[in-house]
Amino acid sequence: MLQNKIYYNYFLEIFKTFLTIIFGLSLIAFTVRAVNFLELIVDNGYSLNTYFRYSILNIFGIAPKFFPLAFLISIMIFIIKHLNNSEFVILWTAGVKKTLIVNLLLFASIIIMFLYLILSVYLTPFALSKSREMLSQSQFNSFLPTIRSQQFSDSFKGITFFVNKKVNNEIENIFLHDTGSNLRNFSSSMTGSKNTTIIAEKGVVDKKKLFLINGNIITFKKDDSKNEIFKFEQLSIDLNKLSTTVIKDLKLQETSTLKLLSCFTGRGSNLKICKDEAKKEIIPILIRRLVLPSYIPIIALICSLLLLKNTNLFFNRISVFTYGFILLIIIELLLKYTGTSSLVTYLYVSMPIAAFLFLYSVLIYKFSKN
DSSP: OHHHHHHHHHHHHHHHHHHHHHHHHHHHHHHHHHHHTTHHHHTTOOOHHHHHHHHHHTHHHHGGGGHHHHHHHHHHHHHHHHHHTTHHHHHHHTTOOHHHHHHHHHHHHHHHHHHHHHIIIIIHHHHHHHHHHHHHHOOOSOSGGGOOBTOOEEEETTEEEEEEEEETTEEEEEEEEESSSTTGGGSSOTTTEEEEEEEEEEEEEETTEEEEEEEEEEEEESSSSOOEEEEEEEEEEEOTTOOBOSOOSOOGGGSOHHHHHHHHHSTTTTSGGGSHHHHHHHHHHHHHHHTGGGGHHHHHHHHGGGGSOOOOGGGSHHHHHHHHHHHHHHHHHHHTTTTTOHHHHHHHHHHHHHHHHHHHHHHHHHHHHO
16 A cells, blocks of 8 residues: 555656656747747738737647657656665665566656657647648738838738838838739739839838838730839828738648548548658658657666666666667657658667567566576
8 A cells, every 4th residue: 555655656756747847848949939930920910819829839849849858857857866865775675676666667658658649649730730720811910010121021922022211110212023913903904914013212001001102113014025104192002912921731740640641541642742752751750640659668668777786887877868868869860761761660660669678678687686
């Protein structure tokens, strides 16, 4: 009864440490990523509401990446803490076998592994697809944030914008070049115009409207060399129909696991993502979601080497942590080549089983000798 309570407290301690580390690492990465996402406001004119919702949904894509490293650190902290406090020595003296602690670490690793699988297989692609869908359905909130003094702006499809000076919402010396027929209404021919250039002395931006003063409209023709030039004193341009250059189609990382798997079962042969070139990118994504979590129990076994009563240099704290960290580097490096090499793919899939059997056998053998 007492032992069960001890094991339960140990498990809670590992899990709490793991969650704390995941939260800390994810918060740091999220802060950096959120700064990069500011371009949605600055370059594409989206609202703050869209920015915050998009950033929060991307947390599901950040946290799972730290699971292996966070678990390695949490197990190392747990074992080193109780070795320093001689708590494990008391258990060994009371007749508790070291394999019970190893099994406890394996139990914790399996719980973390299933949590990792739930996130990587379902929640992460679902949240990322929702964030991409939100961008595709949302429109830019204001044209003003995309304008910067003495810098060309191409935040919208087919439009290049340049202003010499910007003060609040007032702009001077404006150059606007349209190659996407966004301003074709300013041409006398709706079908013959190739692109339109507008030059103005001054202007005012009001959210999705642009008011220009004293300028020229130059329309270039497709069919002949004659161009149209119109002068204006005041010109109002409605920018509601502009489309941002933000990618709105789902990326492979944002596609559901079932849809990716269908490319290899024959059901998704008609899908665009199931082309031969795309399959090379799909394999690493599927292996990351389905196979990489199985390496977490291996991390638990590597950390269990600290339980060996051995002063050997190869089993001290620094060495054991190095083994675990090198494992994380290797599985990340090999993951990139699983889509191009079938040998690497088979090795990556079979390595967790082989490593588990080898390490567990070594631990049992070493414990029996002690």
